[in-house]
Amino acid sequence: MKSIPDLTTAQKVLAAQPFSNLLGARLTAFDEGEATLELDVRDDLRQQNGFVHGGVLAYAADNTLTFAAGTVAGARLLTAGFTIDYLRPAAGTLLRARARVVRAGRSRVVCRCDISSVDDDGVETLCAVAQGTISVPDNRTGVDAET
DSSP, X not given: OOOOOOHHHHHHHHHTOHHHHHHTOEEEEEETTEEEEEEEOOGGGBOTTSSBOHHHHHHHHHHHHHHHHHHHHOSOOEEEEEEEEEOSOOOSSEEEEEEEEEEEXXXXXXXXXXXXXXXXXXXXXXXXXXXXXXXXXXXTTSSBTTO
């Protein structure tokens, strides 16, 4: 498997995603088997009760899981699926998602992600956990090697 070489290159990959730009997501860490994505909490990312919308947390999990997989499998990846458990409402001023590779196979990479809200004092509160499977498409066909 071929990995993305460095944080700068990974940030360029993120910058090429229009939806990530819309949300203002930033990749702040990208190292062997791990990635961290952050985004500022804005009013337009909240739901009716004032908490960060669950869809924003799911986006953060999905993208961070895939970037963590990219540290060991390269940039050409697809999310095969993930589950997310919401532990408590996300408040605060920053959302931080940290993902790490659990197991890297030839055609699938399994990762785990912890999503925390961060308040003005820098205190992190775990608000969701996710686990995902990232597919490594066959370079010749563009299709998952296992299908």
